[in-house]
Amino acid sequence: xxxxxxxxxxxxxxxxxxxxxxxxxxxxxxxxxxxxxxxxxxxxxxxxxxxxxxxxxxxxxxxxxxxxxxxxxxxxxxxxxxxxxxxxxxxxxxxxxxxxxxxxxxxxxxxxxxxxxxxxxxxxxxxxxxxxxxxxxxxxxxxxxxxxxxxxxxxxxxxxxxxxxxxxxxxxxxxxxxxxxxxxxxxxxxxxxxxxxxxxxxxxxxxxxxxxxxxxxxxxxxxxxxxxxxxxxxxxxxxxxxxxxxxxxxxxxxxxxxxxxxxxxxxxxxxxxxxxxxxxxxxxxxxxxxxxxxxxxxxxxxxxxxxxxxxxxxxxxxxxxxxxxxxxxxxxxxxxxxxxxxxxxxxxxxxxxxxxxxxxxxxxxxxxxxxxxxxxxxxxxxxxxxxxxxxxxxxxxxxxxxxx
Ligand code: SAJ
Numbered sequence: 551x552x553x554x555x556x557x558x559x560x561x562x563x564x565x566x567x568x569x570x571x572x573x574x575x576x577x578x579x580x581x582x583x584x585x586x587x588x589x590x591x592x593x594x595x596x597x598x599x600x601x602x603x604x605x606x607x608x609x610x611x612x613x614x615x616x617x618x619x620x621x622x623x624x625x626x627x628x629x630x631x632x633x634x635x636x637x638x639x640x641x642x643x644x645x646x647x648x649x650x651x652x653x654x655x656x657x658x659x660x661x662x663x664x665x666x667x668x669x670x671x672x673x674x675x676x677x678x679x680x681x682x683x684x685x686x687x688x689x690x691x692x693x694x695x696x697x698x699x700x701x702x703x704x705x706x707x708x709x710x711x712x713x714x715x716x717x718x719x720x721x722x723x724x725x726x727x728x729x730x731x732x733x734x735x736x737x738x739x740x741x742x743x744x745x746x747x748x749x750x751x752x753x754x755x756x757x758x759x760x761x762x763x764x765x766x767x768x769x770x771x772x773x774x775x776x777x778x779x780x781x782x783x784x785x786x787x788x789x790x791x792x793x794x795x796x797x798x799x800x801x802x803x804x805x806x807x808x809x810x811x812x813x814x815x816x817x818x819x820x821x822x823x824x825x826x827x828x829x830x831x832x833x834x835x836x837x838x839x840x841x842x843x844x845x846x847x848x849x850x851x852x853x854x855x856x857x858x859x860x861x862x863x864x865x866x867x868x869x870x871x872x873x874x875x876x877x878x879x880x881x882x883x884x885x886x887x888x889x890x891x892x893x894x895x896x897x898x899x900x901x902x903x904x905x906x907x908x909x910x911x912x913x914x915x916x917x918x919x920x921x922x923x924x925x926x927x928x929x930x931x932x933x934x935x936x937x938x939x940x941x942x943x944x945x946x947x948x949x950x951x952x953x954x
Contacts, residue, residue, distance in 0.1 A: 555580065555626035556733070559651035561588050561619060563599050563807075564668065564701045565632030567708045570604060573611035575737035580626055581619040582654075592619035600874055601708050622654065628664040628733055629655045631679075632701070634807070635669045641814040643672045652679045656686045661693040664729050668701050670754050670808070672815045676747035680722050697721040697730035698747040700754035705806075706873050716740040720750030758812040759827050764798045765809070766830035769837040772800035783953035802928045802948040803838030803880025805869030810834065810878060838880040841928070841948050842887040848924050848944055849892055856923075859896060863922035864888070865915060866929025866949070867901040874903035881928035885910065898922060902933050927951045 554577060558569040561583040573579040583589050591598045595609040611617040623629065633647035648669050659665065665683065667676055676698040684691045699719045703711040717734055719742055721727030731742045745753070768786065775782035786797045804810045810831075817828045845862070852860040869879035876882055889897055898918040899910040906912065919925060919937050923944065927934060930949040939945070939952055947953075 554578065554628060554733075556628045556630065557582060557623050557626040557655065558630045558632055559623065559655065560631070560633035560647075560669075561592055561598075562632070562634065563601075563705065564703065564708075565630070566592065566597075566599060566608075567601060567604055567703070567712060568630070568632060568668070568701065569617055570607050570611055571709070571712045571737050573614075573617035574607060577616070577736060579611075579617045580624050581617060582621065582623050582651075583619060584621065586621060589619040589621050592617075602706065603709050607709070623658055625658045625660070627662070628666070629659070631665075631667045631669055633669050635671055635815075636807075637811060637814050637818075640818075642818045643815045645671060645675055645678075648675060648679065649682065652682055653686075656683055659683065659687060659690060659694060661690065662695075664695045664697070664726075664733055666696075666730055666733075667698050670700060670758075670812050670815070671698070671751050672819055673748050673751045673755070675751060676720075676722060695721065695726040695729035696747075697726045698750040699730055699734065700750060702754070702757065705875060713737060714740050716743060718743045718745060718750045718753045720745040720747040720753075722747050755812050755816050758809050759816055759830075761798075762804060762809050762813050762834060763826060763830040765801070765804055766833040768798045768800040769803075770833055771797070772837070773840065781953070783950045787953075799930075799950060800948075801837070801880070801930075802841045802884055804834040805877075805879045805881075806875070807878055838883050839887075841880075841926075841946075842884045842891070844946055844948075845884070845888045845924070845926050846891045848946060849888075852923055852944060859892075860923035860944075861896040861898065861921055862888070862924045862926065863898045863900060863913070863918035865900045865918070865925060865927045865934055865951075866931050867899065867907070867910065868903055868929050868931070871930040871949075872903065872932055874901075876901070876904070876907075879929075884926075884928060901929075902931055 556577050557580045558565045559582050561581045569579045569581045595612040597605040597608050631648050631651045633651050636644050638644050680696045702715050719730045727744045772782045789795050813827045813831050817824045864885045867876050867881050898913040900915045900918045902915050925943050926946045927949050934951050
């Protein structure tokens with residue numbers, strides 16, 4: 551299989567790293583993206599996403615000729631759909647990018663090819679795409695291999711996890727599962743678990759919904775503890791001393807493109823059966839509004855007590871600790887909401903992992919901490935943990951910096 555040609559449809563946060571790792575393992579890779587800037591940058595060996603260590607690998611595979619970016623798919627032996635699956639206004643999954651990518655490869659598909667969807671998808675998507683392929687190309691029925699294999703990598707640790715994580719691979723038939731396993735075994739050291747396409751699709755949704763539900767439990771505890779006058783961080787630490795309890799961390803909400811999105815793929819298709827999953831989503835969304843309200847109330851109280859408006863430091867904009875990814879960040883949502891409610895008062899926005907932001911003027915974290923009357927910790931970035939506790943400030947610690 552070493553000389554095979556693989557085509558990755560979508561050079562984003564998952565498609566590009568996977569294409570690079572495949573190319574690094576001797577596969578001849580064509581990367582396709584509809585954005586001409588992404589194509590140009592990739593061919594120039596410039597990484598357009600942020601992922602530690604990946605820039606050097608990209609340069610290496612582009613210079614070695616094993617990865618090339620183009621804007622339209624070319625004839626290959628295997629095709630991978632790695633495009634976004636967002637949700638529509640009513641939280642219904644939007645698979646139009648998967649369908650568009652699929653339709654784009656249909657003309658170049660030939661007998662013996664492998665077609666795989668990696669994008670997080672509602673149950674039944676792989677079968678639906680197979681229908682679309684066969685409707686356009688009845689000559690290929692039973693002659694190509696079609697499978698679903700979800701990505702599971704954690705942003706920030708992608709190079710390691712792409713190779714070492716186990717993967718779940720589900721074909722529309724056994725031959726497809728086997729063919730897809732053969733492909734991934736070229737660069738995956740983790741175990742490749744065979745199943746069918748529907749189970750593999752459901753498995754991805756289950757993993758991220760499970761995490762969302764667990765975070766919602768932690769967030770719910772934080773709300774209860776706030777009312778009960780109990781330190782939630784101490785409480786969770788103590789409860790986790792039980793050998794069969796492992797509670798996650800509360801925060802200012804759940805962000806990113808995965809955990810806060812994928813559960814809706816289940817609630818949209820199985821509304822009656824997914825009450826817990828839907829409630830978890832609602833709790834995690836509510837937590838961000840609750841945090842914003844807490845900040846606004848603290849500002850009003852400060853003004854009443856001190857007869858002047860407070861300076862407020864909003865610490866962290868990224869959607870999780872120690873990354874510079876601000877997409878779908880609850881911290882960003884809270885900062886915007888607070889700014890709107892206080893008519894853009896004296897708010898210092900801090901994000902140590904980003905140099906410049908097009909909306910927020912960023913302040914270095916030590917300076918903001920020093921100047922602020924009210925300090926709001928939104929994202930648990932490591933540098934914040936070395937700041938000293940200050941009794942002279944109002945500190946709203948939503949992410950457990952001080953655990954006080
Ligand atoms: N969060 C908490 N408390 C916690 C853990 C996380 O509030 O205890 C928050 C984070 O701050 C963040 C959000 O949840 O806002 C999501 O962060 P995350 O680290 O849980 O997950 P992602 O979105 O970076 O990556 C997840 C991973 N899935 C699981 O852990 C089950 C990753 O393996 C998937 O590949 C990825 O989603 C994806 O692409 O689906």
